[in-house]
Amino acid sequence: MPNEIFNPKDSKRSNVISTADGNFYIIYKNDPLLLEELLMYDAIIIEGGDNFRTTEVLRRFRSHFNPEFYLKTIFVWGETENSDPFIENLLDGTILNLDQIEIVTKVFKKIFLKTTELYFPKTLSFESQILTNLINFLFTRDKKTLIPHPYVRSAIGYTFPAISVNFSPEEEWRAMEILEIGAKEGLFMKSFYEKIPLCPKCKSGFLSFREVCPKCNSSNLSVHDLLHHFPCAYVGPISDFKSDIEGQLVCPKCYKHLRHIGVDYDKPSIISTCNECGHHFQDSNVKAKCIHCSSENTTEDLQIEIINKYQLTKKGELVALKGFVSSEGGDFNSIRGVLDLKTFKIIVAYEVERLRQSEMQSNIAIIRILHAVDLFAKMGSVAQKQFLDDLITQMRLNLRTSDLITFYDASIILLSINDITPRTAGNIVREIADMLVEMVRENYSQYNIEIAHGTRELHHTMSAEIQINQLLDDLL
Amino acid sequence: MEFFDNLIHYFQHLSFGQFVRVFWFFFIFEFSRNGILDPLVILYWKIKKKILHKTIERARRQLFLENPLISIIVPGKNEGKHIYKLVTSLREQSYKNFELIVVDDGSDDQTRIIGRSLERNGMIDLFLSNDVRGGKASGANLALRYAKGKYIIHLDADCSYDYDAMENILVPFFFDEQVGAVGGNVIVRNYKDSLATTLQAIEYYDAISSGRIVVSELGLYRIISGAFGAFRKDILTRLSGWDIGPGLDGDITVKIRKLGYKIKFEHTALCQTSVPNTFKKLSNQRKRWDKSLVRFRLRKHANVFLPLKSFRIIDFISFVENITYNVILNFKWYIYYIDVFVNFLGEAKYIIVLNILLYTTSNFYKFIIYSLMRERTNSPMSYYLIYLPLMVIYFGFFIRFVRTIAYFQEFFLKASYKDPWNPRKTSIHAERMGM
Structure with missing residues (x-):
């Protein structure tokens, strides 16, 4: 039996189970989900019975950019239907009662051991980050394949839970885009699974295919058989042949009863009539109405996408152990005016040395784009690169050429501002932050960003590495 | 000697x-x-035409003033190769207010694909395709069933028409209210192809062009060629369209005559057609025409000779x-x-x-x-x-x-x-x- 050591909610039920092998936190159905408070626990156990809630909790964990969250061992306790692909793919297991806690322990240990082998590189590229997270997740779970699952809540109708968890259902196509990058980089081997039509405007796969009138596009159509009465050569829709006696057909031209199909009459074709504009036609147009954005498109205009399944390659497995930096536009060095992090740290270390021998004052600063994950997910890789380019260009306008800029990761920029007082440096950084917000408002009006910033004076008494880490800790 | x-x-x-x-x-x-x-x-x-010149021109003006919708119907089997040419020639017509209805009577070539494509591009107003062949009459009747025009012009897909042919064939309706149908003037396009086509061209000159002017003037005109004929829609509807052929052109003309309407020949409404280029093909065509003369004149419409109520x-x-x-x-x-x-x-x-x-x-x-x-x-x-x-x-x-x-x-x-x-x-x- 597990020991209870902590019960933050009430005295009757316990959220924490502590064993010799680890501490596990139980999230009950109605508990508020305070994710940051759960960092310290080794595994999470979600009370089952509410698939929606379970999916929601899984999404919160697995989409987090901190490996300690997205790699967390998560179980469900109690009955659950695995019909939801997210539950099926993102959960580490199910226990029927808390007596089975050793199962959780076993799985947690295995995942933990695997996690210790991982390498977490710092990367600017959102795509690289997502791919790293995905591969780390697969590696720690001994999984090698990503199979698309039909999923009604996904905009394209399919989902890859392990990666799609990072995106809203409307942005499912971004998951596919990133998987394609992974395949191009040789991390995955792709093979055909399905071909699907998507709305060219919003990329939704929820399309309603309808036959419509070629003149007015109405789907209010009536379709009738055409009848040909052999003896008199009359041809018309079946309604022309309807008589007062139900089921009996009478030719409107010669008033004879139609008796035997193939002998005295046949049905050579059909005809459609539009109930809106009265147009007659045989060849109706097929239009796809997007359930998501309501746009109407011809089948020729639809965007045809191939849904692939992906198999992790050897190179992909190595990414988990050595890290991955995308070769495609995702790296800091390709942005003009920035140094790579390693060089930045070396130069700051030299600056610390220089301060030891002089009376000068130098500073390091941090600028952090809040909610960068959401922002970059919406942007896509090309727009993201352009956005960061613009950001750095703006910053450079307010800095001297001797000041240094580097990316810590996709959302964190570090600065080295030398030979000025901390106060002046702080003012410069604040102005830069305000200016960046303004720039985004003007040039990227569809996005909202918030920026946090901080400045710290460099001291010759501490190493550059420690001072940079402290600056990061202060802000994060 | x-x-x-x-x-x-x-x-x-x-x-x-x-x-x-x-x-x-x-x-x-x-x-x-x-x-x-x-x-x-x-x-x-000739003299009458000169005298009535102003009246004819008035009828022409009346046509354009009223500007009725005309339904041009083209029934046929395996005519796909001719349809595009026909459609483009019709676009050049001086009379513009027409709808074009093409009926594919169970073709086994590319007709359906061509027709559908032209319909989608707006060059044909209605393309009706039957999976099984029903005969020319059924094709024409299907087109008639969905025709919206006040007048119906029946064409053959392999013919071509003078730019004012549609206009000219409609004028007689505005000249005399009793005109129920008008036949166009068919001349031979491929007159140089062979001796058979040359001799037919002379025959068309004589018997079909000039001969029909005569019978039309005498009120005896009795066959409107399927290649080019105009009909009042209300009369065709009253007759429920064409009956089974061969010889349905002559049959419908007689039926209209029997209703008491005049049938006119309009020699300025010119249509060019391709005639059989061998004597064997010509012989088959003529046998069909001649058999239908016996079938319709002497058998189906024999009551014309009887002193009945409709005599x-x-x-x-x-x-x-x-x-x-x-x-x-x-x-x-x-x-x-x-x-x-x-x-x-x-x-x-x-x-x-x-x-x-x-x-x-x-x-x-x-x-x-x-x-x-x-x-x-x-x-x-x-x-x-x-x-x-x-x-x-x-x-x-x-x-x-x-x-x-x-x-x-x-x-x-x-x-x-x-x-x-x-x-x-x-x-x-x-x-x-x-x-």
């Missing part, structure tokens, strides 16, 4: 009475009609004229030659040659007279002159022989019901009902 000396001697010593006795067939049926009556009627028509003297004359010149004279010709061989056996060879000379002279005379009165042609008159002597062989022997076979086949075997031109599933009913 001795033969020609004897021939001239024989001719010189014939008295007028003997001349008429020996060449009675030519005098009664050829000279009286083609030499006197027809040129006189054409002259009358009209003009219809009676029209039928009599038609049957006389096509059926009776055909057999009378054999009687004439029996007469020659029985009564003038020694002079028979001179009589035959003189007959040929007389008919050839008559053909030149007709051709020159009609050519002088003709307003529109697609070929120089001189082109045909060297072929004119062959018309005696063509008309006097070839066409007569084909006709004779056709009449026998239809009289005794009812062969038209077995003609593959019409699907058997429909012909079997027509035969059973005597239609």
